[in-house]
Amino acid sequence: MIKVLIYEDNPQLREGLTMLISGSEGFDVLAGFKNCDNVVAEVEAFNPDVILMDIDMPGVNGIEGLKRIRAVNTQVKILMLTVFDDNKNVFQAISNGANGYILKKTPPGKLLEYIAEAQTGGAPMTASIATQVLKMFSSMNNERGEDYNLSDREKQVLQLLVEGFSYKMIASDMFIAIDTVRSHIKKIYEKLHVNSKSEAVAKAFKDKIV
């Protein structure tokens, strides 16, 4: 028996969901609430397996509710429920540990399937959400930018610079003379088109050389 808690401000929808889920074999709705004002206490009191969490709610909304729950409970499965596959919310929800993200227009059969899937550790999402997630992922990742053709030794020096080493420390770390470190660094500056340590460090981060 999968124990479900529902957060949804629209009374009709909340009732509808409760009916649907309670009426299905193997599912039980413990309670439903219209916002997350007391979410932590409620979750503790009812100890559900899965929480259906609407995002747009007056008072404490779903994202904030998600955060509050995750602050004290990382076990319970939380399925975000929303009308739009809105970019910002999806992002926030998944970065804050939501287990799935589904649209309200999901057909009843699918919804039950999703709840069950979440309960067993899956990450259910509707197709449109999944597409969004993939897009975000691929857009935020790529662009390793230029390569700058740093030699192995130069990369190594840059790595140490980034870690806050001084020339002296780099020299002893790499078993070379400090003047050699200097010449490596000079070469690095040329290749990166910068002329100070901190610019090089910044560029190393930006262009993900390190």
Place this chain on the structure above:
Amino acid sequence: MIKVLIYEDNPQLREGLTMLISGSEGFDVLAGFKNCDNVVAEVEAFNPDVILMDIDMPGVNGIEGLKRIRAVNTQVKILMLTVFDDNKNVFQAISNGANGYILKKTPPGKLLEYIAEAQTGGAPMTASIATQVLKMFSSMNNERGEDYNLSDREKQVLQLLVEGFSYKMIASDMFIAIDTVRSHIKKIYEKLHVNSKSEAVAKAFKDKIV
């Protein structure tokens, strides 16, 4: 009629998939290949709607094949097919524009459903993959770390440091004396627990202060 192309080195599995898909209403397998050696030419010649792409193949593998296809064709839907929900491959596949990622053990019924879903712009993935993706996403994002309680002015100075400004430049940029810049920076170092410009810059990036 959804036109499918299959890349899979195991002859039995390739045959099996072909039978299954071809034998289903609304699906047609145009051809099957055992590696991606000529993938670009093949995709051009057959012009499929969906490509099933195994990852582990001798010769040109699935990830490389994916890249090659995407270099010339961003329209065709590509479903990656693999035995393991291996972190690195999932990541690479989705950053390179795969439309979905499913496990080989997916039951036949689901597989057809996934192909249809991909064809209509969805992003099918098996539950275990979806879970992985969410985990990656949330792990790479969060952690704004400590706040370090930098004052507004200190944040501003740090910002300029990151952009490669010298003390002198910061002073003129902020219309304050260079000694004031020094004292701000000293305070920043204390708060960040570092003692050099480049460490501060590195920390600013890592902890996303800037």
Place this chain on the structure above:
DNA sequence: CGGGCAACCACATAATAATGTGAGTAGCCG
């Protein structure tokens, strides 16, 4: 009103970093 704090400025000294010039060794490639 007095203590705490952010922001401002000054002077001084030591340590590091940046720049220039020059040079030797070793390996790769046409």
Place this chain on the structure above:
DNA sequence: CGGCTACTCACATTATTATGTGGTTGCCCG
């Protein structure tokens, strides 16, 4: 072989940073 590059080292000079000590002003808050 001769040219190229990576890697190594040296010496010298100037610029920039790091650190210490100390002081003024103005604001907020109990």
